[in-house]
Amino acid sequence: MHATDPIDVLRAVRWACGRDLLLAMRSKSEVALVLVFFILVISLFPLGVSPDPKLLERIAPGIAWVAALLASLLSLPRLFAIDHADGSLEQLALAPAPLAAIVAGKVLAHWLANGLPLVLLAPLAGVQFGLSLETNAALTLGLLLGTPTLSWLGAIGAALTLGTRAGSALLALLVLPLAVPILIFGAGAAESVAVGLGAQAHLSLLGAGMIVAWVFGPFAAALAVRIAYE
Amino acid sequence: MSEWFAMGGHGYYIWASYLMLALAVAVELLMIRRRRTQAIEHARMSAEEEESA
Amino acid sequence: MTKTGISWFRFSSPATFYPLAGRLVPWFGTAAAVLALVGLYLGFFVAPTDYQQGESYRIIFIHVPAAWMAMFTYLVMAGWCAASLIWNTRMSAMMAQALAPTGAMFAFVSLWTGAFWGRPTWGTYWVWDARLTSTLILLFLYLGYIALRSAIDDPRRADRASALLALVGVVNVPIIYFSVKWWNTLHQGASVSMTAAPKMAQTMLVTMLIMAFAAWFYTIAVALHRVRSIILEREAHTDWVRALVQRSPQ
Numbered sequence: 186m187h188a189t190d191p192i193d194v195l196r197a198v199r200w201a202c203g204r205d206l207l208l209a210m211r212s213k214s215e216v217a218l219v220l221v222f223f224i225l226v227i228s229l230f231p232l233g234v235s236p237d238p239k240l241l242e243r244i245a246p247g248i249a250w251v252a253a254l255l256a257s258l259l260s261l262p263r264l265f266a267i268d269h270a271d272g273s274l275e276q277l278a279l280a281p282a283p284l285a286a287i288v289a290g291k292v293l294a295h296w297l298a299n300g301l302p303l304v305l306l307a308p309l310a311g312v313q314f315g316l317s318l319e320t321n322a323a324l325t326l327g328l329l330l331g332t333p334t335l336s337w338l339g340a341i342g343a344a345l346t347l348g349t350r351a352g353s354a355l356l357a358l359l360v361l362p363l364a365v366p367i368l369i370f371g372a373g374a375a376e377s378v379a380v381g382l383g384a385q386a387h388l389s390l391l392g393a394g395m396i397v398a399w400v401f402g403p404f405a406a407a408l409a410v411r412i413a414y415e
Numbered sequence: 416m417s418e419w420f421a422m423g424g425h426g427y428y429i430w431a432s433y434l435m436l437a438l439a440v441a442v443e444l445l446m447i448r449r450r451r452t453q454a455i456e457h458a459r460m461s462a463e464e465e466e467s468a
Numbered sequence: 469m470t471k472t473g474i475s476w477f478r479f480s481s482p483a484t485f486y487p488l489a490g491r492l493v494p495w496f497g498t499a500a501a502v503l504a505l506v507g508l509y510l511g512f513f514v515a516p517t518d519y520q521q522g523e524s525y526r527i528i529f530i531h532v533p534a535a536w537m538a539m540f541t542y543l544v545m546a547g548w549c550a551a552s553l554i555w556n557t558r559m560s561a562m563m564a565q566a567l568a569p570t571g572a573m574f575a576f577v578s579l580w581t582g583a584f585w586g587r588p589t590w591g592t593y594w595v596w597d598a599r600l601t602s603t604l605i606l607l608f609l610y611l612g613y614i615a616l617r618s619a620i621d622d623p624r625r626a627d628r629a630s631a632l633l634a635l636v637g638v639v640n641v642p643i644i645y646f647s648v649k650w651w652n653t654l655h656q657g658a659s660v661s662m663t664a665a666p667k668m669a670q671t672m673l674v675t676m677l678i679m680a681f682a683a684w685f686y687t688i689a690v691a692l693h694r695v696r697s698i699i700l701e702r703e704a705h706t707d708w709v710r711a712l713v714q715r716s717p718q
Binding site for chain 1: 608609611615616619620625629632633640643646647651
Binding site for chain 3: 426432436439454
């Protein structure tokens with residue numbers, strides 16, 4: 186085992202994060218596509234359900250969250266796929282720097298490039314559905330706390346499906362059931378504010394989930410990457 | 416007899432449930448039988464291949 | 469015994485486990501059949517008509533044991549997965565592989581029977597109560613495990629990847645159940661609850677337990693039979709398998 190000097194760990198995280206962010210900046214259109222998909226999915230629901238504003242206001246949090254889940258799924262394969270294809274991921278798995286730290290950097294970059302924009306876009310969606318300011322805030326805050334956990338679940342799923350010919354449907358099957366609690370508490374936060382109750386419990390649970398995801402996610406995802414290269 | 420079968424009007428639901436269980440079990444038993452036959456066959460074929468090679 | 473995860477290392481080699489499993493299958497199979505017959509007899513001819521639900525409550529004699537088995541099998545499967553990662557034994561991984569389809573079957577049966585119990589009792593085929601919804605997600609977890617296994621060609625890599633998936637899943641199951649329960653009580657006020665089954669007369673409870681044991685022994689028998697096939701598939705290149713299949717024309 187390599188001595189995990191905290192400076193080395195931080196350096197590895199920063200390096201991996203910076204590298205991936207640079208890659209994301211280069212393919213801005215792919216990032217933008219995910220956001221467009223998010224808005225598109227949200228817009229489909231009124232068309233498929235009903236334009237009744239009262240109904241839409243009630244189901245808006247759920248719609249926004251489902252759209253966020255689906256949009257995240259769209260961007261996840263890219264987390265490892267490019268590095269896997271050109272062999273650099275295998276090199277990273279063998280590198281002396283701790284793989285968990287590198288993966289953490291990658292997931293952080295992924296969230297900054299994909300999750301955070303969703304969080305920033307969410308208030309717009311809230312306005313589109315006529316949500317009150319408090320409800321909108323609860324929705325956005327929930328997404329802020331929940332999307333990192335989604336990124337981690339997705340990272341584990343993406344690592345497990347590395348190199349399989351299965352594609353995004355398999356990734357969805359693996360990740361979505363595990364993401365159900367995030368969906369429930371995230372949408373529940375906004376809904377309970379909408380009916381006048383507080384969202385503290387929901388948001389606390391989402392926050393706790395995020396911390397747990399950041400603590401255990403790197404090791405689980407690193408293990409999954411190693412499994413892919415045995 | 417047919418009165419018992421009707422189960423107080425709930426016969427449809429009860430038999431739909433029990434028959435599905437029976438069907439699922441039957442399918443599973445058939446499938447594990449088939450898996451075993453195929454596994455033996457496949458092992459036999461690869462053994463013969465290895466021998467003639 | 470073989471299902472509780474006591475790793476008798478002597479049997480962690482497929483070659484020694486194969487004949488043992490073969491000897492155990494008939495015992496568990498027969499036990500399952502006998503218990504099922506007893507349970508069905510009690511369920512249909514001895515258990516009294518329910519005061520509130522009439523005859524349709526008899527579905528719980530298969531619905532609840534199926535739900536229990538789906539849940540329990542996932543836990544045992546995850547246990548074998550943990551063993552396979554910790555001790556790097558492929559026999560443990562094969563046991564997990566053998567259990568998954570049966571667990572998924574019981575999850576599906578639990579959902580189906582739950583729907584047909586729900587319709588006469590509460591008016592709708594599907595009820596978004598905590599246990600049914602959690603069982604649905606459990607079914608997806610099983611399918612995900614099976615799908616991931618079949619998407620990876622190398623069996624050892626498939627073992628490890630699906631083992632990690634199962635462990636992440638098993639940690640999530642209580643979280644999923646808790647969150648779904650919360651969601652359900654918030655929205656429905658617990659007016660519909662399949663866990664509040666009819667107040668159990670003694671015979672009803674005994675029948676359900678007998679059927680639960682029948683389902684358990686059935687699962688063991690089927691998993692042991694299936695694992696024998698898996699052993700043959702994966703160890704086809706070894707001498708002992710070669711000798712076995714060429715010797716006896718079964």
